[in-house]
Amino acid sequence: MVKRNGRWAAAAMIAAASMLSACATPIPIGPMTVPLSSDAIITQASPAYKAISLGTVTGGKDTNPLWISDVSNQNFHDALEQSLELYVLEADGAVGRYRLDVALVSIDQPAIGLDFTVTTKVHYTLVPKDGGPAKFDQTIETPYTAKFGDAFLGYERSRLATEGAVRENISAFIKQVMATLQAAPVARADR
Numbered sequence: 001m002v003k004r005n006g007r008w009a010a011a012a013m014i015a016a017a018s019m020l021s022a023c024a025t026p027i028p029i030g031p032m033t034v035p036l037s038s039d040a041i042i043t044q045a046s047p048a049y050k051a052i053s054l055g056t057v058t059g060g061k062d063t064n065p066l067w068i069s070d071v072s073n074q075n076f077h078d079a080l081e082q083s084l085e086l087y088v089l090e091a092d093g094a095v096g097r098y099r100l101d102v103a104l105v106s107i108d109q110p111a112i113g114l115d116f117t118v119t120t121k122v123h124y125t126l127v128p129k130d131g132g133p134a135k136f137d138q139t140i141e142t143p144y145t146a147k148f149g150d151a152f153l154g155y156e157r158s159r160l161a162t163e164g165a166v167r168e169n170i171s172a173f174i175k176q177v178m179a180t181l182q183a184a185p186v187a188r189a190d191r
Contacts, residue, residue, distance in 0.1 A: 032079035048181035059104030
C-alpha cells in the first residue's frame with residue numbers, strides 16, 4: 001500500500017511540474033520596452049539626439065516550453081530598439097554617430113520560489129562610427145523581483161521578473177549613455 005501511494009504521489013508531482021513548466025512562453029517585446037519618462041526628454045540640440053545605430057545583439061536564447069521563459073536575441077533587439085526610439089536616441093534610417101553592440105551576458109532566473117528575483121547582466125559597447133575608442137563600454141547588472149501577489153503561478157512570476165529585469169537593464173543603460181553623450185558634446189554633421 002505504501003508503494004502504491006508513493007507512486008501516485010510521484011506521478012502527481014511529475015504531472016503538476018509538467019503542467020506548470022509546459023506553459024513557458026518567450027518573453028514578449030512590449031513589457032521589456034522602457035516607457036518614456038518626462039525627466040529624460042532629449043532635444044534636437046542634445047549630442048545624444050538620434051546618435052545611435054543599433055548593431056549586433058547577441059546572447060539571447062529561445063524559450064524551451066518545458067522549462068522557463070527566456071529572452072531571444074530578436075525580442076531583446078526589438079525591445080532595445082523601441083526603447084532607443086522612444087528616447088530619440090536611435091538614428092532615423094541613416095547611420096548614427098555611434099554604433100551600439102550589445103551582448104546579453106546572463107539572466108539569473110530561479111527555478112522555484114514565492115518571490116522571483118531575476119538578475120540580468122548585459123554588456124553595452126558604443127563606438128564612434130568613424131572609429132576610435134569606445135564612448136561607452138560597460139556591463140550593467142540589474143535585478144527585478146516579482147512578488148507572490150503579482151501572479152499566482154510560478155512561471156508567470158518568473159516571466160514578470162525576467163521582463164522587469166531586462167526593462168530595468170535597458171533603462172539603466174539609457175540613463176548612463178545619455179549622461180555620457182551629453183557630458184561631452186560632439187560636433188554634429190547637420191549643423
